[in-house]
Amino acid sequence: MPIFAVLLLAASAAAPAKTAPMPSPAAAAGVLEEVKKPGADAVVVNVWATWCTPCREEFPDLLHVARELAPKGLRLVLVSVDFPGNEYATQGFLTKQGVDFPTFIRTGKDETFVDELERQWSGAIPATFIYDANGKLVRFWEGKASYPVLKKRALEALALKEKP
Amino acid sequence: MNSKAILAVPVILALAGAAALAGGPLAIGGSIPMADTKMKGVDGKEVAIADVKQPGGTLVVFTCNHCPFAKAWETRIVELGNTYAAKGIGVIAVNANDPKVAEEDSFDVMQQRAKERGMKFPYVVDATSGVARAFGATKTPEAFLFDKDGKLVYHGAIDDSQDQGKVEAPYLKNALDSVVAGKEVAVKETKSIGCGIKFRS
Numbered sequence: 001m002p003i004f005a006v007l008l009l010a011a012s013a014a015a016p017a018k019t020a021p022m023p024s025p026a027a028a029a030g031v032l033e034e035v036k037k038p039g040a041d042a043v044v045v046n047v048w049a050t051w052c053t054p055c056r057e058e059f060p061d062l063l064h065v066a067r068e069l070a071p072k073g074l075r076l077v078l079v080s081v082d083f084p085g086n087e088y089a090t091q092g093f094l095t096k097q098g099v100d101f102p103t104f105i106r107t108g109k110d111e112t113f114v115d116e117l118e119r120q121w122s123g124a125i126p127a128t129f130i131y132d133a134n135g136k137l138v139r140f141w142e143g144k145a146s147y148p149v150l151k152k153r154a155l156e157a158l159a160l161k162e163k164p
Numbered sequence: 165m166n167s168k169a170i171l172a173v174p175v176i177l178a179l180a181g182a183a184a185l186a187g188g189p190l191a192i193g194g195s196i197p198m199a200d201t202k203m204k205g206v207d208g209k210e211v212a213i214a215d216v217k218q219p220g221g222t223l224v225v226f227t228c229n230h231c232p233f234a235k236a237w238e239t240r241i242v243e244l245g246n247t248y249a250a251k252g253i254g255v256i257a258v259n260a261n262d263p264k265v266a267e268e269d270s271f272d273v274m275q276q277r278a279k280e281r282g283m284k285f286p287y288v289v290d291a292t293s294g295v296a297r298a299f300g301a302t303k304t305p306e307a308f309l310f311d312k313d314g315k316l317v318y319h320g321a322i323d324d325s326q327d328q329g330k331v332e333a334p335y336l337k338n339a340l341d342s343v344v345a346g347k348e349v350a351v352k353e354t355k356s357i358g359c360g361i362k363f364r365s
Contacts, residue, residue, distance in 0.1 A: 051232055052359060053266065081357050083232065083326060109324055110357040122189070124303035124360035142302060143360055 020094035022087060023080055023105040028116035031104055034077050036135035041073030042157035044150075045129040047106075047117075049082050050093045055126040058144035059097055065150045072158050073133075078103040081110075081125060130154065133161045189300035190308065192352050194316045196222065197298035203258065203288035204271070206278040211286045213256055213295075220252030221317075221343040222310040223336075226301040228261045229277050230268035231359035234304040236326040241305060242281040244322070248340045255285035260296035261304070265362035293363040303358030307336050311343050318343075320354035 026034075035043045046062055048055035066076035082090045082105060090105060106113050114123040120140055121127055130139040130153055138157050145153070190197060199217070202210040213224060225241055227234045245255040261269040271289060278287045290296050299308055309318035318339035323331045339349045 047357075049232075054360065054362075083236075106357075110326070111321060111324055111355045114355040114357060121355075122302040123355045123357045125357060126360065 018095070018100050020091055020097075020099040021102050022091050023078075023094070023103045025107040026079070026104040027106070027108045028113050031077060031079055031106075031117060032135070034104070035131050037075075039073075040075035041133045041161040042138075042154060043075045043077060043131040043135070044154055044157075045077045045079060045117075045131070047079045047081055047125050047127045047129075049080060049125060050086065050089050051082075052125055054144040056093075058126060058146075058150070061145075061147040061150055063097060063099065064147060065154055068151070069154050069158065072155075073161065074154055074158060076101075080105045081113075130157045132157055189302070189319055190298075190316055192316050192319065195314055196224070196310055196316075198295045199314075201295055203290055203295065205286040205288045206271075206275045206283075207286075211256070211288055213254075216254040216256045216286060217310075217314070218252050218254035219312055220254075221312055221340075222254040222314065223248065223256070223340070224299070224308045224310075225255075225257045225305060225322075226260055226296055226299070226303075226307075226361065227257050227305045228259045228266065228269045228359070228361075229273045230261070230266045231304045233326065233356075233358045237305050237322045238277070238281060240322055240328065242283050244337060244340065246282070246284045248344070249285050251340075251344050253340060253343065257283065257285065257287040258290050258295060259287065260290035260293040260301065261362040262293065262364040269362070291364075293361065296361050297363065301361060303356075303360055305358060309336065309339050309343060309349075312346070317349045318352055321356035324354070324356075 031045060035045060062076065066074060080090045087105060094103060114121055118129060118137060118140060122142060124142045126144050127142050128145065129137060132138050138160065139153055196213055199214040200212050202212050205211045213222065227241060241257065249255045259269055259274055263270040274287055305322055307320060307322060308316060311317045320335060322336045324333040324335065325331045335351055335354045342349045
């Protein structure tokens with residue numbers, strides 16, 4: 001244990017970024033459970049993979065919007081669809097991006113995952129789903145979005161909560 | 165007249181709604197879209213889906229070189245294509261990705277890949293991504309199987325696991341067998357995770 005602690009200190013001295021938590025395996029039900037957890041006024045779910053260029057490109061924008069709007073009640077749920085055995089590469093990417101919150105990696109059959117997460121989804125990635133405070137899907141799209149578009153759509157979902 | 169005008173609005177909205185969902189794929193029973201569009205094959209020859217169409221049926225697979233999902237299924241696509249081309253099914257693989265976005269999806273790499281894998285059917289470039297759009301294809305790999313009458317009878321995944329050793333439901337193979345036997349395809353639509361097609365703008 002002390003050796004581990006020393007190693008951790010050494011690692012943190014070399015790289016100031018904190019190691020991202022290892023993504024937890026989850027089926028669609030697990031992801032939707034996270035969406036419905038109380039405490040968020042809107043939830044963005046993004047399905048991505050380390051090797052997916054458009055996913056990587058939109059990643060910093062997603063994190064930017066998530067950090068900016070977290071005080072307004074936005075929760076970001078990241079779900080990697082990297083293949084089994086690539087968990088460490090996934091964690092490495094998350095660390096480089098500065099992710100310091102729990103994320104997921106999907107398990108089980110892809111077909112079941114797609115259908116149970118959202119029937120409208122074709123299975124193409126990246127895919128982004130926005131839910132309201134009650135966990136109801138309010139917006140969904142395939143393909144990457146820019147920072148202003150992501151922010152606008154997240155704010156629209158947050159505004160649903162603020163309505164009387 | 166007023167009532168007509170009022171009625172027209174929801175109709176227009178419904179149509180607009182359908183157009184907005186044009187991300188939706190070709191429906192089961194639909195005919196081959198853009199069948200006459202010529203596309204450049206890895207042998208340098210221009211070929212249209214209509215040119216590969218066979219009396220037994222036609223298989224169109226959207227795939228590419230770079231995507232790990234397409235790669236995971238690549239040998240299976242080639243095996244199925246080669247096997248069923250010999251059983252009277254017309255087979256064509258289409259790459260609709262913009263190589264400016266995914267460099268590995270260039271024509272040169274397509275040629276290499278077709279050679280390495282021993283593809284005995286055309287692997288072509290959808291140079292505007294228009295064919296993929298017309299099919300409503302969204303990802304790679306994604307299969308569309310048409311019967312002897314040219315009607316869509318299967319759309320979706322190759323099978324149910326990227327790990328060949330864990331396949332429990334070989335969807336496309338089953339559909340191909342049904343088409344060859346002149347029987348109704350039991351499972352007509354399936355889903356899978358894939359790389360979003362890098363459509364040319």
